[in-house]
Amino acid sequence: MRIKQKDFYVNGLSYIVRSAVEKDAINLSKVRLQVDGETENLDREKGEAYIDESGFKQLIKEDSEIHNNLFLVAEANEKIVGFSRCEGNKLKRMSHKIEFGICVLKEYWGNGIGKNxxxxxINFADSNGIKKITLKVLETNIQAIKLYEENGFEVEGILKRDKILSDGNFYNTILMGRFNG
Known part of the structure; x- marks a missing residue:
């Protein structure tokens, strides 16, 4: 699915949020690799589960054709600085929900990119009859948890000792969901 581009101006930074297009693939590959190396909030370490240009082209193509998928990019200064993806399920019993994930380059944190x-x-889900959005968030990512709660998400469960971070300690993953209807 695709959405209409939206313009934002936050903290002196002008950026747009729009649907990903195939020409974004090479830049998305680079951004994802960089983000994975900047934070431990995500599942991957830098270079793990690498998606190359052709892999992103395939994702973008599929997501633009499937009615309950959405691939968005945030672009500032003609550069992709973040992206998000909603992935639906083809199984009929789970076709009412999507899973959401997000990545923003660290130097752009604090500009409302993740929030937007x-x-x-959420607007996409609500206007397309999607009844539930799910996501996973690391327990230490307090800012993200607060953002999700402010936008109607609630904790549905905890995956205990789900990840081992660079300090050698185990951390929990929080499962959150937002319901519409």
């Missing part, structure tokens, strides 16, 4: 990617994804 989330809000556009």
């Amino acid at each position: 990617l989330l809000k556009e994804s």
Whole structure:
């Protein structure tokens, strides 16, 4: 699915949120690799589960054709600085829900990019009959948890000792969901 581009101006930064297009694939590959190396909030370490240009082209193509998928990018200064993805399920019993994930380059944190990617994804879900959005968030990512709660998400469960971070300690993953109707 695709959405209409939206313009934002936050903290002196002008950026847009729009649907990903195939020409974004090479830049998305680079951004994802960089983000994975900047934070432990995501599942991957830098270079793990690498998606190359052709892999992103395939994702973008599929997501633009499937009615309950959405691939968004945030672009500032003609550069992709973040992205989000909503992925639906083809199984009929789970076709009412999507799973949401987000990545933003660290130097762009604090500019509402994650918040606006989330809000556009919620708008997409609500206007397309999607009844539930799910996501996973690391327990230490307090800022993200607060953002999700402010946007109607609630904790549905905890995956205990789910990840081992660079300090050698185990951390929990929080499962959150937002319901519409």
